[in-house]
Amino acid sequence: MPSSPVPSSCRMQPLCGTAESALCECPCLGYEPRSIRWTHTRCQPIPPYHNARLVWLQAELAQREQSSGQADQPSRKQVYTVDLRNHGDSPHADTHDSHGMTADLVAFTQAKSIPKACLMGHSMGGRAAMHFALNNPQLSERLIVVDISPVSIPGTIGEMGSIFSAMKNVSLPADLSLSKGRQAAKEALLQTVGSDSVDFILLNLRKRPQTGEFYWACNVDILHNSLPGFSNYGAHIANLPAFTGPTTFICGTHSPYMNPDDWPEVLKFFPNASLHWLDTGHLVHLEEPHKFIEIVTQFLNEP
Incomplete structure (x- = not known):
């Protein structure tokens, strides 16, 4: 059965409040600009939340609709839940790797005039968020990584x-x-x-x-x-400077995607990181949504 052809739009899910739509140019296919349709929700930030906007990146085979509730509740701020390339309503590309996804995200933040973003990513989305932050610390206010390691290769x-x-x-x-x-x-x-x-x-x-x-x-x-490129992720980040911004990892104790023994190596890339374990499998935010939201909310409140 075929995949969809390249859609004409890449859509951003409205989460709360008043939505706004527009067209912008974003190179979702590598460096080729494409017109994408976006819907952005404006929510007044509630102190002491940081003013940086939250960008929520999904796992492989996931779509933004599956996590809109988790993205909405912890922030009460401007939130974008994004379908990465080759997923959901976003355009298809001939490649799918960290460099391409980072290029898409850089163009996305520029198109939305986001000077610094809070990035939250699950699994593949977590690796995309880490790659973005390590390559673009000036665009990254803080980082939330959900059940994925930058070091170990998942056995799945x-x-x-x-x-x-x-x-x-x-x-x-x-x-x-x-x-x-x-x-x-x-x-x-x-x-x-x-x-x-x-x-x-x-x-x-x-x-x-x-x-x-x-x-x-x-x-x-x-x-x-x-x-196969998933296994080469470490080589893509090996020589990059550490991201020193606030970072937290939220992982499942029954998931193979984060090896506790890797934590010293993880800290070399993210020296200001904390680690939280929940009694879940890989779908941490869906299996324990209340505890997940509590951790994210506390992290977004930290100075």
């Missing part, structure tokens, strides 16, 4: 390859309704993918109203091909 890379292969093998007739198509895709995916991941994956399943064709919103082929 092989599992992700199997998931992408299963997604590409799904074939659905156009005359099925979206609900029946989701059920058929679920049955097909369950042959190779664990039940705890299937519903999460199915949020990417879309149906074209004109033709009835089913497609994946995310760029499955490029994401699959980019997996």
Whole structure:
């Protein structure tokens, strides 16, 4: 089943208050400018929260709608929940790596006139946020990394390859309704993918109203091909100066994405970092939302 073609817009989710929409130019495809549609919510900051705007970056296969509640509650400020390239409604690109995502984010902050951002990222989004902050400390006020390490390689890379292969093998007739198509895709995916991941994956399943064709919103082929680069992340940041801004890591005790033994190495890149453990798996913000929000709120209040 195909991924979606390059959409005409990259959308930013409204979170609270009064929304505003406009068009801007943003090189979401590497360095090629594209017109993207954005929706931005203006919320009055409530002291003592910092005035820097919060940019919330999602994990692989995730979309901004899945975390809009978590992004809204802790900040009461201007918040952008972003679909990174090759995900959700953002444009597809021929590459998917840290350099490209950082270039997209730099253009995004410039287009929105954000002098400094609070970056919060989960998994792939966390690595994108770390890469952005290490390369652009002048644009980064503080950093929240959710269940991912800059050092260790997750043991689930092989599992992700199997998931992408299963997604590409799904074939659905156009005359099925979206609900029946989701059920058929679920049955097909369950042959190779664990039940705890299937519903999460199915949020990417879309149906074209004109033709009835089913497609994946995310760029499955490029994401699959980019997996080996996930293991080379350390080489991309090895020679960068440390990010000395306030940083916190929020990780799950039952997740393989952060090895506690790596913490001394993590501090070499983020010397002002703190570490919080919650009794969760990889989806920390969804499994323990109240504790997660409490940690984020406290961190955003710190001087």
